[in-house]
Amino acid sequence: MKLKVLAAALVAVAPSTAVFASEPIQPIRPAQEINLAQAELGKKLYFDPRLSKSGFISCNSCHNLSMGGSDNLRTSIGHNWQEGPINSPTVLNSSLSVAQFWDGRAADLKEQAGGPIANPGEMAFTHTLATSVLESIPGYVNEFKLVYGEDGIDIDKVTEAIAEFEKTLVTPNSRFDKWLLGDQNALSADEVAGYELFKNSGCVACHNGAAAGGTTFQKMGLVEPYQTDNPAEGRYAVTGKDADRFSFKVPTLRNVELTYPYFHDGAAWSLEEAVNTMGRIQLGKNFTPEENAQIVAFLKSMTGDQPSFAMPILPPSAANTPQPQPFD
Numbered sequence: 001m002k003l004k005v006l007a008a009a010l011v012a013v014a015p016s017t018a019v020f021a022s023e024p025i026q027p028i029r030p031a032q033e034i035n036l037a038q039a040e041l042g043k044k045l046y047f048d049p050r051l052s053k054s055g056f057i058s059c060n061s062c063h064n065l066s067m068g069g070s071d072n073l074r075t076s077i078g079h080n081w082q083e084g085p086i087n088s089p090t091v092l093n094s095s096l097s098v099a100q101f102w103d104g105r106a107a108d109l110k111e112q113a114g115g116p117i118a119n120p121g122e123m124a125f126t127h128t129l130a131t132s133v134l135e136s137i138p139g140y141v142n143e144f145k146l147v148y149g150e151d152g153i154d155i156d157k158v159t160e161a162i163a164e165f166e167k168t169l170v171t172p173n174s175r176f177d178k179w180l181l182g183d184q185n186a187l188s189a190d191e192v193a194g195y196e197l198f199k200n201s202g203c204v205a206c207h208n209g210a211a212a213g214g215t216t217f218q219k220m221g222l223v224e225p226y227q228t229d230n231p232a233e234g235r236y237a238v239t240g241k242d243a244d245r246f247s248f249k250v251p252t253l254r255n256v257e258l259t260y261p262y263f264h265d266g267a268a269w270s271l272e273e274a275v276n277t278m279g280r281i282q283l284g285k286n287f288t289p290e291e292n293a294q295i296v297a298f299l300k301s302m303t304g305d306q307p308s309f310a311m312p313i314l315p316p317s318a319a320n321t322p323q324p325q326p327f328d
């Protein structure tokens with residue numbers, strides 16, 4: 001009885017719910033309840049390399065919004081041309097994840113955004129220096145005051161604004177979403193077959209929810225160990241529990257055709273390779289070339305509308321703005 005009432009209520013709210021309600025992956029919804037003024041400010045900060053010691057590296061350097069929110073490098077390059085320890089995940093749809101980073105060490109986007117600014121291997125600055133740069137720039141002083149209704153810039157406001165901007169980076173309207181919402185013609189027969197394989201083989205046990213990932217931490221190499229020389233230990237670094245060794249946040253598969261190379265070590269350069277590896281080491285399955293091609297075709301149908309906006313014009317530095325230090 002209760003269930004019936006609930007179902008009726010769902011239908012009343014969203015008539016198309018029934019089409020995808022029983023599916024393990026749900027459509028991406030457009031961003032909701034965004035504080036537009038904060039997001040506009042956050043967009044500027046996201047693109048502003050003056051938040052780095054070198055004055056050269058912005059969030060967009062490693063999460064390039066023209067390249068699926070990633071850098072398409074095996075591992076990122078940070079301050080002073082340092083080779084980063086791990087692959088840069090996409091920022092697209094990251095607001096849908098249970099936690100941030102491969103090991104989930106940041107609870108949310110706001111907490112995450114403070115990390116790279118002060119990370120010596122990334123932007124190599126300090127929060128105090130970053131805010132003092134912003135405080136020297138009259139355009140920012142005014143905009144922070146307008147957005148927050150008070151004087152003063154601190155790291156809390158900076159990370160809050162960046163996180164608000166990142167909430168806008170969702171990618172609805174992929175062909176797969178149109179299909180989930182009832183448009184039978186949105187996918188080809190091969191893509192539908194690929195989705196069926198994806199479900200029936202067990203991929204959805206881990207890659208589920210609106211982002212087709214980001215809902216749980218899972219062992220990399222469940223059935224067969226994953227061979228890598230990357231020293232990352234995954235979730236173990238956060239919990240210290242042996243059971244969490246080599247457990248990583250399941251990455252989103254939204255826009256995955258744009259976010260190569262794959263895995264935390266960036267070892268797989270093609271989706272074909274990533275799908276075969278997953279089948280083998282997570283599920284003990286060897287896909288035929290045809291099955292592999294169908295799954296890859298399905299994955300590519302999850303590329304949605306990419307963020308589109310006018311490039312932000314950043315307020316110019318002033319005479320007293322601390323100068324960038326690109327070289328140590």
Ligand code: HEC
Pocket residue numbers: 046057058059060061062063076077078079084086087088089090091094097099100101102103109112113114116117121122123162
């Ligand atoms: C030098 C390259 C680099 C820069 C600059 C950088 N990031 Fe990252 N970012 C990374 C890497 C690498 C990771 C993964 C680190 C990890 O999981 O240990 C990451 C992780 C993230 C994540 C988590 C995504 C997920 O799915 O877990 C978000 C969100 C993010 N960065 C946003 C930002 C923001 C905002 C900025 C600017 C303040 C920024 N990044 C600057 C390389 C970079």
Ligand code: HEC
Pocket residue numbers: 198201202203204205206207217218219220222248249250251252253256259261262263264265271274275278279282283295
């Ligand atoms: C037991 C959980 C689990 C299952 C089952 C699983 N995956 Fe994964 N998948 C993960 C985890 C965890 C990662 C990230 C691992 C890493 O990089 O260390 C991942 C990574 C990926 C990636 C790379 C994404 C990126 O951005 O790096 C692809 C593609 C992928 N999986 C596809 C699949 C497909 C296709 C299947 C079914 C054949 C599948 N997965 C089954 C947990 C799983």
